Amino acid sequence: xxxxxxxxxxxxxxxxxxxxxxxxxxxxxxxxxxxxxxxxxxxxxxxxxxxxxxxxxxxxxxxxxxxxxxxxxxxxxxxxxxxxxxxxxxxxxxxxxxxxxxxxxxxxxxxx
Numbered sequence: 001x002x003x004x005x006x007x008x009x010x011x012x013x014x015x016x017x018x019x020x021x022x023x024x025x026x027x028x029x030x031x032x033x034x035x036x037x038x039x040x041x042x043x044x045x046x047x048x049x050x051x052x053x054x055x056x057x058x059x060x061x062x063x064x065x066x067x068x069x070x071x072x073x074x075x076x077x078x079x080x081x082x083x084x085x086x087x088x089x090x091x092x093x094x095x096x097x098x099x100x101x102x103x104x105x106x107x108x109x110x111x112x
Contacts, residue, residue, distance in 0.1 A: 025032040060066055072094075076084035086094070 025035075061069065063069060072086055072091075073083040074086055074090060075082060
């Protein structure tokens with residue numbers, strides 16, 4: 001019984017606060033418009049960034065066997081890059097000698 005009264009009291013307080021907030025916002029239409037626009041832009045921007053991140057970083061690559069995907073680096077420790085990306089020329093020179101069961105592709109040209 002006491003819990004019901006406490007819940008009802010909290011709900012009444014919440015409704016009073018909401019009514020007060022709406023009355024205050026009606027009295028200041030410029031502030032209300034800016035606040036609503038700011039919230040809309042923030043929510044829209046966050047949604048867009050999450051959608052892009054989810055599609056690019058979190059989704060599985062469209063491959064038959066993604067667990068067999070590898071990255072090839074060249075050792076350039078002499079110039080301070082122990083794991084240096086392959087240049088397009090180095091990749092083109094190594095490609096004919098590669099023993100790939102499917103096809104060897106440069107990751108930068110995979111989407112083209």
